[in-house]
Every structure is written in C-alpha cells, then in structure tokens.
Amino acid sequence: MRIDVVTIFPGYLAPLREALLGRAIAAGLIDVRVHNLRDWTRDVHQAVDDAPYGGGPGMVMRPQVWGEALDDVLGDEPARLIVPTPAGVPFTQATARRWKDEPRLVFACGRYEGIDQRVVDEYASRMPVEEVSIGDYVLVGGEVAVLVMVEAVARLLPGVLGNPQSAEQDSFSDGLLEGPAYTRPVVWRGREVPAVLRSGDHGAIARWRRDRALERTAKRRPDLLAALPEDALDQRDREF
Numbered sequence: 125m126r127i128d129v130v131t132i133f134p135g136y137l138a139p140l141r142e143a144l145l146g147r148a149i150a151a152g153l154i155d156v157r158v159h160n161l162r163d164w165t166r167d168v169h170q171a172v173d174d175a176p177y178g179g180g181p182g183m184v185m186r187p188q189v190w191g192e193a194l195d196d197v198l199g200d201e202p203a204r205l206i207v208p209t210p211a212g213v214p215f216t217q218a219t220a221r222r223w224k225d226e227p228r229l230v231f232a233c234g235r236y237e238g239i240d241q242r243v244v245d246e247y248a249s250r251m252p253v254e255e256v257s258i259g260d261y262v263l264v265g266g267e268v269a270v271l272v273m274v275e276a277v278a279r280l281l282p283g284v285l286g287n288p289q290s291a292e293q294d295s296f297s298d299g300l301l302e303g304p305a306y307t308r309p310v311v312w313r314g315r316e317v318p319a320v321l322r323s324g325d326h327g328a329i330a331r332w333r334r335d336r337a338l339e340r341t342a343k344r345r346p347d348l349l350a351a352l353p354e355d356a357l358d359q360r361d362r363e364f
C-alpha cells in the first residue's frame with residue numbers, strides 16, 4: 125500500500141517510521157511519502173491560509189495551494205483521498221478494514237479552521253474522497269489523526285503483525301470489546317490470574333473470554349451490543 129500525507133508539519137509524521145510501521149516500511153509492505161504543503165506556495169511568506177469569508181475567528185487554508193499540491197501528489201495513479209476533520213464521519217475499525225484493501229491512500233492534513241470546502245468538493249467530483257473524524261473532540265491539526273488512522277490500517281495489512289491472529293481477536297473484530305489479559309506471575313501483589321486461564325481447558329477458556337467480552341462491552345459500550353446483528357449472539361451468550 126502506498127500512503128501519501130500532505131501537511132505543513134512534515135516532522136509530525138516522523139513516528140510513522142518507528143517500531144512496527146517502521147519495520148513494515150523497511151520490509152516494503154508500506155510505502156509512506158510525506159509532502160510539505162508549503163512547497164506548493166508561490167509567495168515569499170509561503171502563506172497557506174487566509175481570512176474566512178463571512179467573518180469569524182481563525183483562518184482557512186487556501187484552495188489554490190491545496191489544489192496544486194494535490195494535483196501533483198495524486199498524479200495519475202488511482203487513490204482514495206482522506207480529509208481528517210472533526211466534522212467528518214467517525215473513523216472506526218470497520219473503516220480501517222475497508223481501507224486496508226486500497227492500493228493508495230492520500231491524507232490532506234488541515235490546520236487552523238480547516239481547508240476551503242471547495243477542495244473537498246472538487247476532488248470528490250473525480251475520485252473517492254472521505255471526510256473523517258477520529259473522535260468527538262477538536263485537535264489543532266490533522267497530523268495526529270493521520271497517525272491514528274494509518275496505524276489502525278497498517279496493522280491489518282498482511283505481514284505487518286508478527287501474529288495475524290492478534291488482529292482477528294482484537295476489540296471490535298466480533299463487534300465486542302476484548303476482555304482482560306494476564307501474564308506471569310500467577311500472583312502479583314496478592315492478585316491471582318483467573319484459574320480457568322491456567323486450566324488448559326480450551327473450551328472453558330474460550331467461554332470465559334467470551335463472557336468477559338460480553339460483560340465488559342455491556343458495561344462500557346452498550347451501544348456496541350445494541351448494534352450487533354441478530355445472529356451475532358448464540359443461546360449461551362444470551363444466558364450470560
């Protein structure tokens with residue numbers, strides 16, 4: 125997968141080259157290219173923003189510079205353009221799963237009050253474009269949102285995780301939150317690892333994990349339980 129990020133703070137994306145993602149890049153599983161939006165400015169101040177029409181606080185990112193940058197970065201290769209914004213559709217694990225099969229994702233990082241809306245409208249008339257939010261809060265720029273989304277997508281790509289089963293068993297994979305996890309020692313500060321996990325009885329362990337996932341989801345995210353399809357819970361789940 126190729127990932128392009130356009131930003132006025134290229135340094136913000138440096139963590140993409142760390143740890144798991146860094147290894148995936150080194151292994152050629154992901155090709156990440158970060159572009160400085162200011163390279164497409166033409167004035168001496170390299171201005172990327174201007175005052176908003178209609179008044180109000182803050183500045184809006186200029187369409188001309190974004191248009192020239194995106195034309196060059198997109199080129200002729202098919203891509204999906206992602207525009208992070210708190211006013212976007214929520215980014216979820218389902219979004220990550222959908223994007224993992226894309227050959228190319230291009231992220232446009234906004235700053236200030238965001239990007240002139242005509243940029244989104246223009247590219248949406250010729251290619252897939254999505255305005256997405258990583259949560260109901262407001263960040264100062266799109267860079268951190270891009271780090272979040274790229275990491276969520278990249279760990280689903282074949283070969284990126286050492287053990288692909290971990291992604292299959294994670295929270296949200298079956299619509300539930302994952303239950304608690306434990307490692308050695310058996311007793312730590314008087315707290316014991318549940319006996320069933322040490323029993324070697326795989327059926328009992330699977331049932332215990334399922335019950336804890338249901339319990340945790342019901343307590344912390346009842347909205348997820350309510351959204352499960354009719355056939356997602358078996359008779360035993362319902363008894364829980």
Ligand code: SAM
Pocket residue numbers: 207208209210211233234235236237238239256257258259260261262263264265266267269
């Ligand atoms: N005026 C905008 C609004 O109220 O919807 C907020 C702009 S925010 C200060 C600046 C940039 O941060 C946005 O253009 C976007 O790129 C990014 N951003 C902020 N919060 C975000 C979120 N929850 N999800 C995704 N991107 C976000």
